[in-house]
Amino acid sequence: MVFSNALQVELNYFGSRSQSGDDIRAYAAPQPTNKVDIDRVGLFVHYFSPKVKGLGILAYHNRIFNGRNAPEMNTTGAGLTYFFNYRK
Numbered sequence: 001m002v003f004s005n006a007l008q009v010e011l012n013y014f015g016s017r018s019q020s021g022d023d024i025r026a027y028a029a030p031q032p033t034n035k036v037d038i039d040r041v042g043l044f045v046h047y048f049s050p051k052v053k054g055l056g057i058l059a060y061h062n063r064i065f066n067g068r069n070a071p072e073m074n075t076t077g078a079g080l081t082y083f084f085n086y087r088k
Contacts (some may be wrong), residue, residue, distance in 0.1 A: 008046040015039050024069045039066040046081070056081035 021035030042062035049055040059078045064070055 001036055006048045006050055008044075008048075010044040011043045012044065013040070014042070018068075018088045030069070034069050037066075037068040038064055040064045041063040056083075 013021070016038045017035065018037060021033050021072040024030050024034050040062055042060060044058070046056055046058040049057070050068040057078075057080060062075045064073045
């Protein structure tokens with residue numbers, strides 16, 4: 001695997017619409033039969049180090065900005081990747 005590009009950037013959208021179901025009520029716990037509609041956008045960035053071959057650093061952020069029976073929520077994360085079978 002040859003890394004010709006050191007930076008990977010992705011912008012994503014996820015949308016989901018239930019065809020049927022009921023709403024979550026204050027006196028009842030959420031159930032698998034609840035109607036759930038979600039719109040989520042996210043950003044993913046992965047940088048491959050030119051100094052340490054095979055090493056990558058990643059970060060992402062997602063936000064649910066619209067939803068029925070779904071929370072407005074952010075998820076953020078970061079990590080390291082390493083390709084053990086790196087060849088140039």
